[in-house]
Amino acid sequence: MKIEQIxxxxxxxxxxCNDPESGLQAFIAVHDTTLxxxxxxxxxxxxxxxxxALADVLRLSAGMTAKAALVGVPFGGGKAVIMGDxxxxxxxxxxxxxxxxxxxxxxxxxxxxxxxxxxxxxxIAAQETSxxxxxxxxxxxxxxxxxxxAELVFRCMKSALLQVFGASxxxxxxxxxxxxxxxxxxLAERLHQAGAQLxxxxxxxxxxxxxxxxxxxxxxxxxxxxxxxxxxxxxxxxGGTLNAETIPEISAAIVCGSANNQLAVDADADxxxxxxxxxxxxxxxxxxxxxxxxREALKVTDLDWTLRKLDTAAEKFSSxxxxxxxxxxxxxxxxxxxxxxxxxxARQGPxxxxxxx
Ligand code: NAD
Numbered sequence: 001m002k003i004e005q006i007x008x009x010x011x012x013x014x015x016x017c018n019d020p021e022s023g024l025q026a027f028i029a030v031h032d033t034t035l036x037x038x039x040x041x042x043x044x045x046x047x048x049x050x051x052x053a054l055a056d057v058l059r060l061s062a063g064m065t066a067k068a069a070l071v072g073v074p075f076g077g078g079k080a081v082i083m084g085d086x087x088x089x090x091x092x093x094x095x096x097x098x099x100x101x102x103x104x105x106x107x108x109x110x111x112x113x114x115x116x117x118x119x120x121x122x123x124i125a126a127q128e129t130s131x132x133x134x135x136x137x138x139x140x141x142x143x144x145x146x147x148x149x150a151e152l153v154f155r156c157m158k159s160a161l162l163q164v165f166g167a168s169x170x171x172x173x174x175x176x177x178x179x180x181x182x183x184x185x186x187l188a189e190r191l192h193q194a195g196a197q198l199x200x201x202x203x204x205x206x207x208x209x210x211x212x213x214x215x216x217x218x219x220x221x222x223x224x225x226x227x228x229x230x231x232x233x234x235x236x237x238x239g240g241t242l243n244a245e246t247i248p249e250i251s252a253a254i255v256c257g258s259a260n261n262q263l264a265v266d267a268d269a270d271x272x273x274x275x276x277x278x279x280x281x282x283x284x285x286x287x288x289x290x291x292x293x294x295r296e297a298l299k300v301t302d303l304d305w306t307l308r309k310l311d312t313a314a315e316k317f318s319s320x321x322x323x324x325x326x327x328x329x330x331x332x333x334x335x336x337x338x339x340x341x342x343x344x345x346a347r348q349g350p351x352x353x354x355x356x357x
Pocket of ligand 1: 113114115116117145146147149178179180181182183184201202203204207222236237238239258259260286287289290
């Protein structure tokens with residue numbers, strides 16, 4: 001088990017983790033612990049290079065700091081990435097080795113599932129560490145956070161519809177969903193129940209087949225889903241899908257989805273705004289899953305805690321949209337300003353009580 005510290009000016013701790021015995025190659029990044037220990041999922045993905053994996057973990061962990069600050073849970077931002085194909089290269093030995101690396105941070109990083117991970121994987125890692133959430137069993141277990149993530153995205157879509165079209169109703173609205181994984185499927189089901197017409201894309205044909213058969217969805221090419229004629233585009237796969245190439249081709253008036261780091265670069269928020277589109281900041285609308293695992297990490301036994309927090313987060317998003325409109329700024333700028341103010345105040349003030357209520 002080899003740990004190498006990587007120094008960056010932006011993050012508190014970044015570790016390159018190698019375990020030659022199991023073959024695990026991973027990075028863990030702790031971005032900022034001003035508000036509490038860092039909490040964020042572990043992603044497994046077939047990255048082209050270690051540099052790509054490192055760039056991903058740095059950006060994802062910074063997003064978690066902002067997310068926790070905005071939804072008001074006493075956690076900082078952290079994230080882990082494991083290099084490799086989750087379908088063919090994941091082994092119990094690698095998951096246990098990952099657990100040992102998490103344990104080595106002594107609680108400064110608490111993990112959960114992200115892309116390529118399941119509650120069962122977290123359970124294996126938890127054999128080696130107590131800093132693991134999103135577990136399937138146990139008195140505090142929160143399980144898969146994805147349904148909560150999908151629920152908040154759904155509610156935020158309704159707020160966005162209200163602002164753009166004057167009505168939050170989804171009946172007959174066309175929604176293009178990119179990615180039908182844990183969150184995308186749950187979101188698609190929720191949208192279908194609400195009467196929306198779905199256009200879907202996934203690189204996994206089984207997923208699109210399910211959506212066509214069960215939800216009557218139209219299937220689009222993964223390369224072309226952003227061009228679909230729809231009122232809402234919901235990126236629910238990987239990051240970077242809103243970029244200089246795709247933005248001019250999007251026809252939707254609203255972009256609202258679960259994927260982390262949807263903007264390839266910060267300037268893409270301006271590109272979307274210049275086209276008159278309402279971009280709902282990813283780290284705000286996809287924080288439902290964080291609320292689910294935060295309950296477990298805080299050892300809150302009241303299961304309704306997450307639902308109450310979800311209600312508050314949905315109301316906050318609605319206020320954020322109203323604030324941005326009133327100030328003639330983008331929701332991204334409004335959210336960034338709020339995060340900055342929260343962190344600034346926390347850095348000035350006495351340490352906050354961390355009871356999670
Ligand atoms: P997942 O791995 O279950 O699903 C991802 C899906 O995207 C898969 O079905 C995959 O085949 C598909 N996909 C990959 N590349 C694609 C492409 N080019 N075009 C279309 N489809 C593609 O992951 P998930 O848990 O559903 O998460 C989805 C996104 O939401 C990720 O960006 C994740 O970081 C983010 N997110 C998830 C949660 C959560 O609770 N799971 C919380 C916050 C943010």
